[in-house]
Amino acid sequence: MLVQKFVRRNLRNLKGEEHNDVVKFAFGVIGFVFAFFIGFVVSAMWGQIGDADGRARTEGAAGVQLARNATGVRAA
Numbered sequence: 001m002l003v004q005k006f007v008r009r010n011l012r013n014l015k016g017e018e019h020n021d022v023v024k025f026a027f028g029v030i031g032f033v034f035a036f037f038i039g040f041v042v043s044a045m046w047g048q049i050g051d052a053d054g055r056a057r058t059e060g061a062a063g064v065q066l067a068r069n070a071t072g073v074r075a076a
Helices: 002-010 017-070
Strands: none
Touching: none
């Protein structure tokens, strides 16, 4: 927003219609690149969530197995 404010104040001659086409194209390219990189970030985060879920399930299963095995042993 600060860049846009700076451009609008200092470059008043860019209000012509021919420059708006360039700006529309630039916003489209920037939007596409942003969406592309956000897709990679979401994919990486989803993989980390899946990995953490698998580890939590493994740890939970080990805890249940320890609890089942501990019931047959008496304390001396």
